[in-house]
Amino acid sequence: MKSNRIAALVFALSPILLSSQSLANEANVATHDPVVALEQKLADKRSEISVHAENLQTQRDKLDALLSERATLANKAIELEKKRNLAQERLDEQFRRLLENPDTDLTQYKDDYQATWSAVKDNQSSALINDQAIAEQQRVVEGENRQKQLLVSALENLQESKKEARVKRLRQELTFADTIEVVHTITCSESMTLGACANQGKTLTMQKAVNSFQSQVLDNVTESTTAKLNANRVSFNIHVMNSNVVDSGFSGNNRYITRMQAEMRSTPDENAACELLDFAERYCVENSFTAAKAAPKQQAKRWVNVKIRSNRYEDSVTINGVTYGSTPVEIMLPAGQHQLTVEKPGFEPYSRQMYMSKDSVVWANLREQENRPKPGKRFADKLSNNRQAPKMVVIGAGQYRVGFEAEQPVVVDQPFSIAATPVTVKQFGEFVAATGYVTDAEEGQGCASLINGEPKQLLNHNWRKPGFDQSDNAPVVCITKDDAHAYSKWLSTQTGFSYALPTEVQWEVAARAGSDSDFWWGNDIGIGNANTGWSGTVWSNRSTSPVASFPANPFGVYDTAGNVWEWAESQTPVARGGAWSFSPSSARVAERLELKSDISANYLGFRVVRNI
Numbered sequence: 001m002k003s004n005r006i007a008a009l010v011f012a013l014s015p016i017l018l019s020s021q022s023l024a025n026e027a028n029v030a031t032h033d034p035v036v037a038l039e040q041k042l043a044d045k046r047s048e049i050s051v052h053a054e055n056l057q058t059q060r061d062k063l064d065a066l067l068s069e070r071a072t073l074a075n076k077a078i079e080l081e082k083k084r085n086l087a088q089e090r091l092d093e094q095f096r097r098l099l100e101n102p103d104t105d106l107t108q109y110k111d112d113y114q115a116t117w118s119a120v121k122d123n124q125s126s127a128l129i130n131d132q133a134i135a136e137q138q139r140v141v142e143g144e145n146r147q148k149q150l151l152v153s154a155l156e157n158l159q160e161s162k163k164e165a166r167v168k169r170l171r172q173e174l175t176f177a178d179t180i181e182v183v184h185t186i187t188c189s190e191s192m193t194l195g196a197c198a199n200q201g202k203t204l205t206m207q208k209a210v211n212s213f214q215s216q217v218l219d220n221v222t223e224s225t226t227a228k229l230n231a232n233r234v235s236f237n238i239h240v241m242n243s244n245v246v247d248s249g250f251s252g253n254n255r256y257i258t259r260m261q262a263e264m265r266s267t268p269d270e271n272a273a274c275e276l277l278d279f280a281e282r283y284c285v286e287n288s289f290t291a292a293k294a295a296p297k298q299q300a301k302r303w304v305n306v307k308i309r310s311n312r313y314e315d316s317v318t319i320n321g322v323t324y325g326s327t328p329v330e331i332m333l334p335a336g337q338h339q340l341t342v343e344k345p346g347f348e349p350y351s352r353q354m355y356m357s358k359d360s361v362v363w364a365n366l367r368e369q370e371n372r373p374k375p376g377k378r379f380a381d382k383l384s385n386n387r388q389a390p391k392m393v394v395i396g397a398g399q400y401r402v403g404f405e406a407e408q409p410v411v412v413d414q415p416f417s418i419a420a421t422p423v424t425v426k427q428f429g430e431f432v433a434a435t436g437y438v439t440d441a442e443e444g445q446g447c448a449s450l451i452n453g454e455p456k457q458l459l460n461h462n463w464r465k466p467g468f469d470q471s472d473n474a475p476v477v478c479i480t481k482d483d484a485h486a487y488s489k490w491l492s493t494q495t496g497f498s499y500a501l502p503t504e505v506q507w508e509v510a511a512r513a514g515s516d517s518d519f520w521w522g523n524d525i526g527i528g529n530a531n532t533g534w535s536g537t538v539w540s541n542r543s544t545s546p547v548a549s550f551p552a553n554p555f556g557v558y559d560t561a562g563n564v565w566e567w568a569e570s571q572t573p574v575a576r577g578g579a580w581s582f583s584p585s586s587a588r589v590a591e592r593l594e595l596k597s598d599i600s601a602n603y604l605g606f607r608v609v610r611n612i
Contacts, residue, residue, distance in 0.1 A: 033169065033222075034165040034168075034169070035162060035165045035166055035169055035222070038158060038161055038162040038165055039162065041158055042155065042158050042159065042162060045151065045154055045155045045158055046155065048151060049148070049151045049152065049155060052144070052147060052148060052151055053148070055144065056141070056144040056145070056147075056148060059137065059140050059141050059144050060141055062137050062140075063134065063137040063138060063140075063141050066130060066133050066134045066137055067134060069130050070127065070130050070131070070134060073123060073126055073127040073130055074127070076123050077120070077123050077124070077127065080116065080119045080120045080123050081120060083116045083119070084113070084116035084117055084119075084120050086116075087109070087112045087113040087115075087116040087117075088113055090109050090112065090113075091106070091109040091110060091112070091113045094106050094109045163277075163279060163283055164283060166223065166273075166277060166279075167273045167274060167277065167279060167283045167284060168273075169222060170221055170222070170223060170227070170273040170276060170277060171268075171272070171273040171284075173217075173220065173221040173222065174217060174221065174236070174266060174268045174272060174273065174276075175265075175266065175267060175268070176216075176217050176220065176265070176266050177241070177263070177264065177265040177266075178213070178216065178263075178264060179242075179261060179262065179263045179264075180209060180212060180213055180216065180261070180262060180264065181246065181259065181260065181261045181262075182205060182208050182209045182212055182259075182260055182262070183205075183257065183258070183259045183260075184201065184204055184205040184208045184257070184258050184260075185251070185255050185256070185257045185258075186200060186201050186204055186255070186256050186258075187253075187254050187255055187256070188200070188201075188250075188254050188255075188256045188534055189254070190254070190533070190534070190540070190541040190542075192534055192536075193527050193534065193535060193536025193540075194525045194526075194527070194532070194534045194535050194536065194584045195524075195525075195526065195527050195536065196536070197256050197534050198248060198256070198258075201248060201256050201257075201258035202245060202248075202258055202260070204258075205245075205258040205259075205260045206240065206243065206260065206262065209240075209243070209260060209262045209264070210238050210240070210264070213238055213262070213264045213266070214231075214236050214238060214266070217236060217266050218231060223276075223277065226276065226277060226278075227276040227277070230275055230276045230277075230278055231276065233275045233276075234268060234269070234272045234275045234276055235268065235269050235272070236266045236268050236272070237266060237267045237268055237269065238264055238265070238266050239264065239265045239266075239267065240262055240263070240264055240322070241263040241264060241265055241320075242262070242263040242320060242321050242322055243260060243261065243262040243263070243321075243322055244260070244261055244321060245258060245259070245260050246259045246260060246261050247259040249583065249585045250533075250534070250583030250584075250585060253452060254534075256534075270284055270285075271284045271285075272284075305330065305331075305332055305359040305360075306330070306331055306332075306333050306356055306359070306360055306361075306362065307328065307329070307330045307360070307361040307362070308324075308327055308328065308329040308330075308331075308340070308342065308362050308364065309327055309328050309361060309362070309363050309364070310327040310342050310350070310363070310364040310365070310366055311363075311364075311365055311366060312327075312344050312347065312366045313326070314326055314344065315327055315342055315343060315344040315347075315364075315366060316342070316343055316344065317329045317340075317341075317342050318339075318340075318341040318342075318343075319331070319333070319338055319339065319340055319341075320338055320339055321339070327342065327364070333356055335356055335357055335358075336355065336356065337353060337354070337355050337356075338353075338354055338355075338356055339351075339352075339353055339354075340352050340353075340354050340362065340364075342364035342366065343366075344366055345521055345522040345526075346368060346521075347366040347367060347368055348366065348367045348368075349366075350364035350365065350366055376393060376394035376395060376396055376415075376555065376556070377393075377394040378391060378392065378393050378394075378420065378556060379391070379392055379394075379417070380392065381491075381494075381495040381497060381610075382495070383430075383491075383494045383495065384434075384494065387430060389491055389494070389495055389499075390419040390420070390421070390423060390427060390491075390607070390608060391419065391420045391421070392417035392418065392419055392420065392610055393417060393418055393419075393420050393510070393555060393556045393557055394415055394416075394417045394612065395412070395415060395416055395417065395418060395506070395509060395510050395555060396412075396415045397412050397413055397414055397415045398411070398412060399411050399412075400412060400509045400512070400514075401512075401516060402505060402508045402509065402512065402590070403590055404590045405516065406512070406515075406516035406517075410505050410509070412505070412506075412509060414611075414612065415612045416506060416609050416610070416611060416612055417609065417610045417611075417612060418502055418506065418507075418510045418557060418607065418608075418609045418610075419607040419608050419609070420548070420552070420556060420557055420558055421475070421547035421548055421558045421559055421607065422475035422476075422547055422559055422563065422564055422566055422605045422606060422607045423475065423476050423484075423487065423605065423606055423607060423608065424472060424473055424474060424475060424476060424547055425463070425470055425471070425472050425473070425474050425475070425476045426472035426473065427476070428463065428476040428479075428487060429472070431486075431487050431490050431491075434490070435490060437483075437486055437490075439462060439463055439478065439479065439480070439483045439600070440480045440482060440483060440598060440600055441461065441462035441463065441478045441479075441480070441600045442462045442463075442464075444459065445457075445459075445480075445598070445600065446458050446459035446460070446461055446462070446600075447461035447462050447463075447466060447467075447477075447478035447600045447601060447602055448599060448600065448601040448602070449461060449466075449467050449601070449602050450581045450582075450601075450602075450603060455601060461478060461602060462478050462600075463476050463477060463478040463479060466478050466544075466602035467602050468542065468543035468544075468602070469543065470543070470544060471546055473546040473547055473548075474543075474544045474545070474546050474547065475544050475547055475559070475563055475564045475605040476605055477544060477564055477600075477601065477602045477603065477604055477605050478600045478601065478602055478604070479567075479600055479604060479605055479606060480597065480598050480599065480600045481501075481567050481573055481597040481598070482597070482598070483600070484501055484567045484606040485501070487606075487608075488500050488501060488608050491608065491610075497610050497611060498610065498611045499608045499609070499610050500569065500608065500609055500610075501567050501568060501569045501606060501608065501609070502566075502568055502569065502607065502608070502609040503568065503569045503570070503609075504568045504569070504570050504574065504576065504592070506609055507566065507568045507576050507577075508576070508589060508590065510555060510557050510560070511553070511557065511560035511561075511576070511577065511589050512553075512589050513553035513554040513555040513557065514554060514555070515553075515554075515589075518588040518589060518590075519561050519587070519588065519589060520553040520554070520560065520561070520589065521553075525561075525584035525587065528550070529550060529551075529561070530550055530559075530561040530562035530563070530578075530584075530587055531544070531545040531549065531550070531559075531562045531563045531580045532561070532562035532578050532579070532580065532582060532583065532584045532586070532587045533580065533581055533582055533583050533584065534583065534584060535562065535584055539580055540580065541580070541581060542580070543580060544563055544564055544580050544603075544605075545563055545580065547559055547563070549563075559577070560577055560589065561577060561578055561587040561588075561589070562577070562578045562579060562580060562584075562587045563577075563578075563579065563580060563605075564577070564579050564580070564603055564604060564605035565577055565578065565579045565582075565593050565601075565603055565604045565605070566604075566605055566606050566607055567604070567605075567606040572594055573594065573595045573596060573597040573599075574592050574593065574594050574595065575592075575593045575595055575604060576591070576592060576593070577591075578591065579603035579604070580603060581603050582603065
């Protein structure tokens with residue numbers, strides 16, 4: 001029973017405990033936010049003024065009553081004086097009659113006069129008491145009026161303090177830093193290079209990040225609604241402290257998506273808080289002066305002008321993880337330690353930790369990297385009628401790495417040779433002329449073309465008419481895997497050596513040429529390195545390009561990125577290398593395109609390998 005009583009007691013007291021906790025929480029809010037505390041003081045002061053106003057009115061009513069009584073007494077004094085004068089005249093008249101008639105009785109007239117005189121005296125006494133009461137009440141009312149002025153003055157001071165506190169609070173809230181992530185999608189025209197598309201995406205994404213950050217700043221301030229009404233009058237001085245593109249690439253229909261993280265800080269102008277709250281400028285000036293006086297040791301961060309130069313063109317400058325483009329670069333940086341990197345593919349990067357204390361010029365000397373292994377032996381087998389098989393490049397046996405980020409080691413037991421370029425229209429035409437071969441597309445299957453990002457089978461298209469003009473030196477397209485096998489078999493018969501499609505490992509080893517990046521020259525497609533969609537070439541998004549239009553990789557192999565997808569031998573039909581009508585990311589060396597073996601397309605060709 002005792003435990004039950006205790007439980008019941010706790011339950012009964014719980015509202016009080018909860019109420020106490022609630023009051024404690026409210027007290028904490030008031031303690032941490034001076035504006036809330038001042039609002040409470042203002043509410044208390046207004047309540048005090050309201051109570052005082054009621055009391056003042058009561059005292060004024062008393063004074064008005066006394067003044068009304070004075071007026072009544074004054075009027076009464078006039079009437080009583082008239083009655084006394086009349087009684088005086090009657091008594092005087094009786095005294096005159098007494099001289100003529102000694103028996104005249106004066107008693108009644110004397111009593112009447114005495115009564116009127118007493119009434120006058122009583123009224124005078126009441127008037128004196130009334131005057132004293134009025135004087136006292138006037139002092140009371142004057143005291144209450146002085147108290148009212150003190151209360152009103154205190155209220156005005158609290159209102160001023162609240163404005164100053166609101167300015168201070170908003171100023172602190174506006175000085176805000178955060179790391180945000182934004183995603184933005186743009187549509188790249190077919191005439192744009194990948195670099196231009198990526199730069200536009202990055203620029204617009206950064207603009208979106210700045211706008212989002214400004215909106216976040218306004219959303220997070222206590223007086224968000226008021227601040228938003230006046231936001232167009234203020235410069236938020238948003239600084240991008242650090243930024244990096246987390247992910248970017250094409251997503252069909254020429255749409256380019258950029259995902260960016262940016263570390264930002266807002267340092268609004270001195271008067272920003274006043275502008276947002278629609279206060280007079282003096283609140284910000286005085287507040288700034290007071291703050292500076294209260295904390296004289298705090299000084300503004302000093303900024304310096306830094307110019308970056310190098311001995312190479314088309315390099316890339318990065319400071320504290322933020323990329324600023326190619327040299328020459330001129331930027332403002334806060335004085336202090338900064339990480340500077342200037343780099344260019346094929347050159348040793350210039351990377352330094354530098355302390356910037358004054359305006360300065362930094363020269364970066366980029367040195368060429370050591371030469372990569374040279375390509376192996378090149379040769380071409382002879383065919384009948386003084387023709388030649390495709391030119392081949394020898395790839396040595398050894399250990400290589402394949403896969404995304406070259407994370408998978410592989411061992412090539414035997415050297416092999418691979419065609420330096422995809423099979424051309426001329427080379428395939430020689431095969432057709434010699435054998436009378438008819439491709440699957442010509443037999444009625446047709447050839448697929450990429451229209452609005454989707455393959456569409458066109459029955460009148462084939463390797464002779466793929467939907468765009470081709471020279472003899474262009475890669476043959478509209479070829480099924482069976483067509484490629486037929487050509488390889490013919491080469492084997494003609495030369496006596498075994499020709500075939502490359503395995504995926506053979507193709508990637510030859511395409512990587514010892515690199516561990518997305519392309520053999522680096523991780524970015526760049527400009528003028530390959531024929532892919534949006535890569536800035538005259539063929540991008542239009543047609544194939546003549547083979548070997550771009551530099552060979554260090555192994556001497558051409559067109560391993562872009563131009564046409566190339567059939568490879570695998571457990572499932574697959575092509576490698578990207579194409580003229582696909583995004584640059586599709587041309588990364590580890591990318592795969594799984595297909596049906598009987599498909600032919602105007603972006604699909606092949607190259608061959610030969611045993612050694």
